[in-house]
Amino acid sequence: MTTTLSRRGLARLVLAAAFTVAAAAGAVATPVSAQASDLDGPITRSEVIQRAQYWVDHQPGPYDQGGWSPGPGDGHMYRRDCSGYVSMALHLKDVPATASFANWGNPISRNDLKAGDFMLYPGTHMFLFDRWDDANGTFWYYSFGSTPVRHLRTNINNASLDGHPNSSYRAYRYKKIVDDAPPPVAAGVQGGRTTWHEVGNTTQAFARGVDNKLIHTYLSDGMSGWSQWLPHGDVQLASDPVAVHKNAGNVTEVFARDTANRLVHTYFGDGMSTWSPWAVIGNSTITGTPAVVYKPLGNVTEVFARNADGAPVHAYIADNSGGWSDLLGMPGASLASDPVAVYKPQGNVTEVFARDTANHLVHTYLGDGMSNWSAWAGIGSGTITGTPAAVYKPLGNVTEVFVRNGSGAPVHAYIADNSGGWSDLLGMPGVSLASDPVVVYKPQGNVTEVFARDTTNHLTHTYLGDGMSNWAAWSGIGSGTITGTPSVVYKNTGNVTEAFARNTNGNLTHAYIAANTNAWSDWLPIDNTPIATTN
Template identity: 40%
Template sequence: MPSKAAKTSKFARFALAAAIAVSGSVAATAVTVATAATAQAASSVDGQINRSEVIQRAQYWYGKSIAYDQGGSYGDSSGRSYRTDCSGYVSMAWHLGSSLSTQTLPGVATEISRADLKPGDILNSFYDHVILFEKWDDSAHTTFSYYSFGSTPVKHRTGISINAATFDSHPNGDYKALRYNKIVDDPTVVSANNGSGGRVATGVHADGRLEVFATMADGSVMNEVETSPGGAWSGWYGFALAGAAKSVTTDVHADGRVEVFAVTPNGGMTNRVETAANGAWSGWNGFGPAGTVTNAATARHADGRLEVFTVMNDGSITNEAETAPGGAWSAWNAFASYGTAKGDGSPGALATGVHADGRVEVFAVTPNGGMTNRVETNANGAWSGWNGFGPAGTITAAATARHADGRLEAFTVMNDGSIMNEVETSANGAWSAWSAFASYGTAKS
């Protein structure tokens, strides 16, 4: 808004991964990997800023009950205060040194064509209002999404026609497209996606909407979500604006928050989580053990604690678990020594499943193409030793799913592209023999 003195006015149906719904909540398997960008380095006040950080900063106020008040202020994630109106909100998102008005924002920006709008740009009405452009919702650039603070609370609007008569109740023609002079595109890492890990991950929100995350050739991650449970799909859009990930896995916390964990090209790990069930996403944060991570998988225990498992480049597996549902994380621990899993970044080197009685089971593809498993002896209990588990032949990937009647099923991709499966004969019961689920050439990972 002006100052107070101014006028107030289907992605191949998710390949194998989408079929993997552990505990009825999320595909937490080794083939469930999409990707994510690494956490962007934080900008300095009035300094250069990446587009993804602008959106992350905008999301910090979204979902909070911040009252619209031109005479009020509220802090960003570091505590720096900005005026609680539309232009103060944009000033916060751009990480400016002070809260500008709709009349002074053009002084730090350049007018652009609306067709050239990118995440973090703005549509500014000089005397009335400003909105922060998030993304185009379609490839034709006819509809878009934006954030705005014109009333309480901050709004996130999607599917808005660029030709609508008004934006936030102000005439379309009054708005000009502006780009902050110090905003920069996120770095693209073309080599980020080298085929390591999986390419797709899925998660189910607390309200029942399924979301899909997909790794692109440049290492960026795209996501598409149901607009309602079992309903139509939104368009694909950027979940992370630049590519800096090799693989990712997802899971759901006991309180319904979806979390995404990404393995980065340098072998690090980063995560992004809903700030509340069905709420806005946090920014990307550093998360992972010391060393080079090649794969990750997750599972949720019967008591609600989320656990993350990582394959390291020496084949060892490390794990970290919440100390309580939704609580702090433990330190990283050695879950298996050298050589247990393929540490070369192979797709599907690690998979997890949860039995009907709550026992978590971990399946690892070994360097020689075999498979081994380890299971809790009872729900939330001690772990068994590693056991041989898998069909004859050379395995390249594994995944799991649990049926409506509670039976856990395991699937393996073989080096000839065929898929094998083995299923519990009853919930928590004995396993069947391995069977051919698909013939030669069906799967890649």
């Protein structure tokens, strides 16, 4: 038998406890500590492996069926032999011998072995499975069959395993082991008039000044207040700006339609001292306000708009594209609203939504394995008005769209892994909206929150999260009135939701709620500089 010894050391403990923050649509993965389970309680696979590694890194003493040593955390004592070692890794209260250890597990196929499962030769020996190393049966495991405790590599097809006949072993799964939550996937980022990124906990807001030129303000950790509005070149804009932050290169990029009806953009990132000059994307003209989405896979930025005939077009740039594409056609449709787009990591899918000229909600999508965009298809049986808002929620692989119906009331439709297709357009708590809705997803509590301006020109919101059977009643935020459509950003740092809107004096104001506050703030001023808006 060929067996290789490995020592992962403390690095494995650090890596196993690391967590990833996914921006914007963002999910936070909570690290699992080496003492997360209770004695004899449910235990995750990652914790089992962490506990097994503990005796590799902190050798308990020589192999001795009459000797005892503590496990990590609570100091519970375990016998220094093969079954005592596996008992320690599984955080058992009892320390059964190999003759009876099968009572603590359920038999499984060897092909189903996962981290924390065990191989048992009743009455003789056992070891803990770690992970497969290749498709040919090579795997890593933990064993205390002799001094020292070791982390080893072998092959499931060898004549013997850890010094005993292969055929004598049977694979088992501990009855209380639980799979770890899947690691967060890289989330896409939708563009908007406000952005947040983790670097410096920076929030940025973009607008057109009264001269229709781009201006920008920001707030980062260490600042006592928002910056002054900063100008960006002499290009006059005919649409609101749409910004997106891209983690690769720490780049913020802004898109808009200029007064010549061209799609234009500017950007700023690491290593740059000033924003890039405005540049034109594509050779044709557009109408309305563009939509942008950032896709981490391939470092792709993609912009969607309507051409002068109302047909959807898009342009993209990626790591391997050599620059921006031209404005490219999409499946034939005539759109009455601007498009909105979401990126769904499962399947690497980009999905675009809009209102067509028959006032129906329609969508198209493109993902892995597809050579062309799908044909536009309707969602729901009713008609809508305005421009929809869409959000992707990683938990359950849910895509949800919000819009106003013909009476101005909010409705929504969704699709999920277990839904069997798109729902109809479903009603929400009664309110009459004067603006299009905007939506954010907050991973803490699996909360979807929708905001809009109501017919009394106040900001109102509703939400739905874990443990709720119905949407909350719409409720107002702030004491002042607003104009146009609000913009909202969710910030992982501090679990902050922040709303921005233009007040009746034409100034940008904001309100927020955070993990350490129990209620929304009132509207707070940012600057007295008036801004323009098209909606």
